[in-house]
Amino acid sequence: MIEYDYLMPKSLEEVFDLLKEYGSRATLVAGGTDVMVKIRKTRKAPEVLISLRGLTDLRYIRKNGGYHIGALTTHRMLEQSDLVREELSALHDGASEVGSVQIRNVGTLGGNICNAAPSADTAGPLLALDAIVVLEGPEGRREVPISEFFVGTYRTARKPEEVLVEFRIPEEMGRYGSAYWKHTRRKAMELPLLGVAVSLDLSEDRSMIRDARIALTVAAPTPVRAVPAEDFLKGKALTDEVLEEAGRIASSPECCTPRTSIRCEAWYRQDMVGVFVRRMARLAAERIKTR
Ligand SMILES: Cc1cc2nc3c(=O)[nH]c(=O)nc-3n(C[C@H](O)[C@H](O)[C@H](O)COP(=O)(O)OP(=O)(O)OC[C@H]3O[C@@H](n4cnc5c(N)ncnc54)[C@H](O)[C@@H]3O)c2cc1C
Numbered sequence: 645m646i647e648y649d650y651l652m653p654k655s656l657e658e659v660f661d662l663l664k665e666y667g668s669r670a671t672l673v674a675g676g677t678d679v680m681v682k683i684r685k686t687r688k689a690p691e692v693l694i695s696l697r698g699l700t701d702l703r704y705i706r707k708n709g710g711y712h713i714g715a716l717t718t719h720r721m722l723e724q725s726d727l728v729r730e731e732l733s734a735l736h737d738g739a740s741e742v743g744s745v746q747i748r749n750v751g752t753l754g755g756n757i758c759n760a761a762p763s764a765d766t767a768g769p770l771l772a773l774d775a776i777v778v779l780e781g782p783e784g785r786r787e788v789p790i791s792e793f794f795v796g797t798y799r800t801a802r803k804p805e806e807v808l809v810e811f812r813i814p815e816e817m818g819r820y821g822s823a824y825w826k827h828t829r830r831k832a833m834e835l836p837l838l839g840v841a842v843s844l845d846l847s848e849d850r851s852m853i854r855d856a857r858i859a860l861t862v863a864a865p866t867p868v869r870a871v872p873a874e875d876f877l878k879g880k881a882l883t884d885e886v887l888e889e890a891g892r893i894a895s896s897p898e899c900c901t902p903r904t905s906i907r908c909e910a911w912y913r914q915d916m917v918g919v920f921v922r923r924m925a926r927l928a929a930e931r932i933k934t935r
Pocket of ligand 1: 671672673674675676677678679680681696715716741742743744747750751752753754755756757758759763764765766802806807808809833834835836
């Protein structure tokens with residue numbers, strides 16, 4: 645039997661006190677769909693699991709100036725939110741693709757991002773939507789752009805004494821169209837071979853690209869933005885040739901460094917980046933038109 649203590653504080657202050665008391669002997673747990681799998685797989689547990697499930701006020705999706713999403717918001721809440729589907733479509737795509745309904749009912753957005761797997765299905769969407777990660781610790785709050793949050797494979801900029809409390813998405817992202825593609829070998833529950841998220845802002849007549857974000861997952865040791873491809877798109881006409889070239893740039897070593905793994909070869913991931921940047925850009929543009 646694997647033994648550990650399970651503590652369920654009711655407030656952030658209590659969480660901070662427990663983190664101070666147990667330090668590296670404790671692990672935070674939200675939905676537990678990553679933490680518990682790791683404990684079972686490695687047959688090793690921390691001395692204490694500090695559950696965040698008592699912090700029920702960290703489960704929300706609000707539009708108030710920008711968009712505010714509590715760290716304990718589940719993937720299922722995102723999937724079922726009309727606001728997220730209509731205005732933050734890439735995040736809706738990503739959250740709806742996580743595991744199964746059972747997993748989405750308990751797995752949280754904060755857990756997906758703090759786990760920092762290169763394949764996390766909400767990482768690409770949040771990068772393409774320019775999300776800000778809000779962290780709180782005993783010294784107060786600080787904000788980190790999500791593009792600076794992933795510092796290595798399964799490593800983040802979160803300090804051990806901090807809790808991720810909220811994601812903030814700038815108000816203007818509601819004007820952008822966005823889309824995320826999880827590329828898998830089959831339709832059944834699976835981790836992506838590759839993830840591609842694109843958000844676009846178009847001119848009034850929809851013919852020119854005003855602004856673009858492209859995010860790639862499982863294409864580098866961490867989720868990444870393909871900035872050179874984004875820069876190429878800005879100010880260009882929305883044509884197949886332009887999107888094709890953006891895809892080519894995004895798949896180049898300037899933007900991504902996919903590896904060969906047991907699930908897929910590097911060259912295939914690289915080729916597919918080009919294909920899905922093009923397709924997701926088209927879908928993102930269409931989603932603006934249908935609003
Ligand atoms: C069967 C199965 C299928 C899955 N399929 C997918 C999939 O298709 N796509 C995908 O992306 N993921 C998938 N996952 C992984 C997992 O479900 C997600 O990553 C989920 O979002 C994790 O959220 P959680 O709340 O369960 O995290 P937990 O397991 O509770 O925590 C994960 C990590 O984040 C930390 N943490 C959690 N919340 C906070 C917080 N607020 N502040 C600071 N640290 C925090 C924990 O300490 C831990 O290190 C799957 C998992 C399973 C078991």
